[in-house]
Amino acid sequence: MQTHTAKRVEIVIEAPLESRLIRALTETGVTGFTILPVHGGSGRSGVWTREGQVGRAGMVSVVCLIKPERLDGLLDAAFSVLEKHIGVVSITDAQVLRAERF
Amino acid sequence: MQTHTAKRVEIVIEAPLESRLIRALTETGVTGFTILPVHGGSGRSGVWTREGQVGRAGMVSVVCLIKPERLDGLLDAAFSVLEKHIGVVSITDAQVLRAERF
Amino acid sequence: MQTHTAKRVEIVIEAPLESRLIRALTETGVTGFTILPVHGGSGRSGVWTREGQVGRAGMVSVVCLIKPERLDGLLDAAFSVLEKHIGVVSITDAQVLRAERF
Amino acid sequence: MQEILSLAGANLISPIILSFALGLAAALARSDLTIPEAVAKGMSIYLLFAIGFKGGVAVSTHGIDQTLVLSLVAGLILSFGLPLIAFALLRVMTGLSNIDAAAVAAHYGSISIVTFVAATSVLQGRLIDSEGYMVAVAAVMEAPAILSALWLVARSGGGGKMEPGLMRELLLNGSIVLLVGAFFIGAITGEQGLAEISPFIVAPFKGVLCLFLLDMGLIAGRGLRQSRGVVGMGAVGFAILMPLVGAMIGLGAGLLVGLSLGGVVLMMTLSASASYIAVPAAMRVALPEANPSVYLTLSLGVTFPFNLTLGIPLYLAVAQIIVGG
Amino acid sequence: MQEILSLAGANLISPIILSFALGLAAALARSDLTIPEAVAKGMSIYLLFAIGFKGGVAVSTHGIDQTLVLSLVAGLILSFGLPLIAFALLRVMTGLSNIDAAAVAAHYGSISIVTFVAATSVLQGRLIDSEGYMVAVAAVMEAPAILSALWLVARSGGGGKMEPGLMRELLLNGSIVLLVGAFFIGAITGEQGLAEISPFIVAPFKGVLCLFLLDMGLIAGRGLRQSRGVVGMGAVGFAILMPLVGAMIGLGAGLLVGLSLGGVVLMMTLSASASYIAVPAAMRVALPEANPSVYLTLSLGVTFPFNLTLGIPLYLAVAQIIVGG
Amino acid sequence: MQEILSLAGANLISPIILSFALGLAAALARSDLTIPEAVAKGMSIYLLFAIGFKGGVAVSTHGIDQTLVLSLVAGLILSFGLPLIAFALLRVMTGLSNIDAAAVAAHYGSISIVTFVAATSVLQGRLIDSEGYMVAVAAVMEAPAILSALWLVARSGGGGKMEPGLMRELLLNGSIVLLVGAFFIGAITGEQGLAEISPFIVAPFKGVLCLFLLDMGLIAGRGLRQSRGVVGMGAVGFAILMPLVGAMIGLGAGLLVGLSLGGVVLMMTLSASASYIAVPAAMRVALPEANPSVYLTLSLGVTFPFNLTLGIPLYLAVAQIIVGG
């Protein structure tokens, strides 16, 4: 089946910043993304879990599939939000169906 | 440690279609997959979130690790369900442990 | 934007083993990981779902981004826990921002 | 008239309505107030179980009068028939495509159980009895409308074939199974069963309903914000006219069947209400080309609040005039 | 006999049992009715907190009689010993492997708190008092059975070594901590504490139990559907025989210890019941080679409904004959 | 003194406090007991809705006396001012960086609604009335402290600029909207509205509060375990001194405004309490460089339990001595 090369960008970011990241992405024209809940994790800032949390605590994972040529714009946007904050960004090469959607 | 090449297929599909996708996958002999909850997202069909939803709304993410040679069969099965619907499919090259399981 | 090569390891493991996996990872110096909830799945051990479960049932997905040279240590640690149990491990090549974090 | 307005007024300042309004306002103001999906689902399970159980108990005490079967049949016919009327109205009043119109029509043939619950609590507030088996009628009305909609689409050659397995999915839909199951449990265990669990399903019922409507308001508000411009004035007009039309037809059905005043009001409410939980999910499977924000905006964003605020008191007033009592 | 059946009958048409049946039927019919994981966990937390608290209050009022310690010891011995009997029976009645048999045995040495709760509510229904500290006995019986099972496996050279850290995990298991903790809170705050929160932990208790059993039924039904053919007739026979054997031994223990009628019935129920929450998770860690669908099908799919429907009334009847009253 | 201790003692053995202690102990012992996020959020929504609604009803019955406006203004001033005092104390007592100190200060200017709820239930227990609109004061005090903290950081040139959109986020924060919204619903529907839903928001309130505090204890315990060594003795001292300072200032404000005994106690409690839900999330946005485990450990791990156990009874005793009654 016909596939097209794309980049899969996974941004693990603090929940309170989610809305800002989405705004930044949308402003650079990235309107396709999927937000996955994150149950817990560990990093330089220590260990955390969602269990029993009431406030907007913890991280969320935002996954974007985009055309390779748009990667830099996305990373700049993401970084502008992430810069001073904890969290990680990873990029993998991917193939997608239905390129017209990206 | 001994690893084996495989494909990682990630299918983001509407929750009401989950059972149909699973059926289609099983029929083509794909019996290994992991279903991740999706909290929200955005695409050509607009923005959505799970928050407060009562019905079977939103999307789910189905991740399949398979032998490369079985990729096409899987994609055909997925596409037969996804065709008229919203959602995205991405494929990445992967390595897996314990090939006997795939 | 400056990126660095890394490995993305995704370990789908039974929830009751989560704490053991984390311990094993930490002991080999892997202190960065993200735990994603898993809603259900299927494999050689059959089909399962989280719906309505009360006990610590089902699987969780642990995602680690690490420097390539540390991959083997991580896989050994993961395998020491996973060995006799169900679950899958997949590795993909990735690029990360902010290498200093890994 | 006077009377209707005062009732509507009294109805408007109930905690239930105001909770919905709060949710609506919060969402429109883009507050981050949300109710977790699991909690919302839990509340809807509670409401379905409670309303079904109480209906069953009512049947076990008042016994089954001969109108039971007639009412169920009437419900079936209404659910099958109302979409045709809705479809015709939509063709006249809006520029919606065949498929969108059919999808919307399906929602108005089906029912909103929360609207039904709100009507029962208005009746209770005025000490008006109603047939317990009306919850069974509600259950019966959920699915048939979907078939009519699919037929409407197929007729106009727009695909919408009856997907295999869809039928049993509709009939074994979680909310129907729970509502009907609880109804039978209530009917079997009767007053004694009710006595055992009424501190759970009766006493806190209205309070839970408030939080549930808060959530409904949040979802409706979010939907309205996102669907600005998606629905035209004509469609909005339909979403207010159709409930009135449905209620009048429901009134006729209720009188024909010979329901009590309360029963007639509930039959009117069921006919006037539009689904926004079961049918939307079914439409995603059966009519994926139909635009969700159209039917969700109309059923949850317009018709639901209309029925909640003005509709129900109006239906009650009309029924009182005609049925008397 | 007559008497037993009538009680069993009365027991069968209680909302609690029927809710379980509804869940079972819905799952077997492949309805998409589900209860969110978080809601199910929330209900179990509520039930554990309430049952523990009430037990503590009972102790604070009736005081601690000398049988308390004896009962705890009896519970320990039963939990350690029952798996050995279960294992022997399984070797005779089924073709299960050593490891599967040991894993199943662990479940029957441990307890099902919901079965315990159902028994207490049957006792309440018939106004039969019971020792409040029986919940402490229940807590004590949860873990030891697992050690016996591991010993059985080790003995037959099948691995199953006592994993480091597993022991404290078992003892600090969330449900044990909550049950025991609530027990102490109840014992400390007594009647006054109960008065403060009884509208929460007493009044709605049975209603919550209904929804919880609906969920149990859904899970049991799903399990039965998937494990068709996994368990043979012999295993099913065991899952019905073992509770009877356990109950008889529990009866002996209760009489030896000198418990009241109610206490004896609860001791019988605890011995007869099989775990399906704590032990399965522990087995995944300690005996990963054991097949989960075997032990889950037997404990949740067969023994749990058996105890709920026929077992408890039977144990009560037998206890009444022997203890009198 | 005698009197204070006995009250503190009585307060300590309430189910509410003991539930918190249980959670704390379970987490410190590394039990796997947890409450699902959705359930915890659901309980906090319930508590905010109930407390807001009841406050509104109180206002609708006792009417609005002229002190209402004064109290709101006092609340604003306290929320703006307390962080400055807290900051000064932190600079003296601890080696925290400017940014960490400012972040901590923000928490102590804001409020903990659960501490407020605990205080109201202590007042109810001793049949002491309080102004219903104190919940509105609580709402008013949530956000301003954050601005003071940002100003403190900006002043010392440490960035912390007022992020665009943050302001409206703070004011439309879910918990504020729900608290204020429920307050107005209660004020509008009054006693009649309360009668409709009191079996939901009044009767089970304390029980839900127990489970919620169990969860708070679990989180606090987890935090303490992970932040060993992160906070020094000086910081801990601050977390106990600051509530006392805050309470004294709150006392003064309450007297100036002319609140009743109950109102004064609540004003003291609000001033003494530290936020651990709304402010931490805001700090992650506005002061990402500040270390969360510092402010969470102090506000949730030290100040919250201190207020819950010793603080509230102390404030009540002091207020009684000064206000009399």
Ligand SMILES: Nc1ncnc2c1ncn2[C@@H]1O[C@H](COP(=O)(O)O)[C@@H](O)[C@H]1O
């Ligand atoms: N190496 C990693 N692999 C996967 N997730 C990570 C990694 N490092 C950090 N994270 C996630 O990002 C969050 C913040 O990390 P940090 O900024 O290192 O404190 C952690 O809690 C994890 O959820």
Ligand SMILES: Nc1ncnc2c1ncn2[C@@H]1O[C@H](COP(=O)(O)O)[C@@H](O)[C@H]1O
């Ligand atoms: N480019 C993308 N990257 C990641 N997820 C996407 C993307 N586009 C769409 N999605 C997901 O698929 C859903 C449907 O997308 P669409 O079919 O474009 O409306 C969205 O709500 C997202 O959850």
Ligand SMILES: Nc1ncnc2c1ncn2[C@@H]1O[C@H](COP(=O)(O)O)[C@@H](O)[C@H]1O
């Ligand atoms: N091929 C696969 N792709 C993705 N996930 C899998 C695959 N095989 C197994 N899993 C996940 O691992 C769990 C245990 O698999 P198994 O060990 O094959 O029983 C399944 O329930 C799935 O959640």
Ligand code: NA
């Ligand atoms: Na209708």
Ligand code: NA
């Ligand atoms: Na047992």
Ligand code: NA
């Ligand atoms: Na304060």
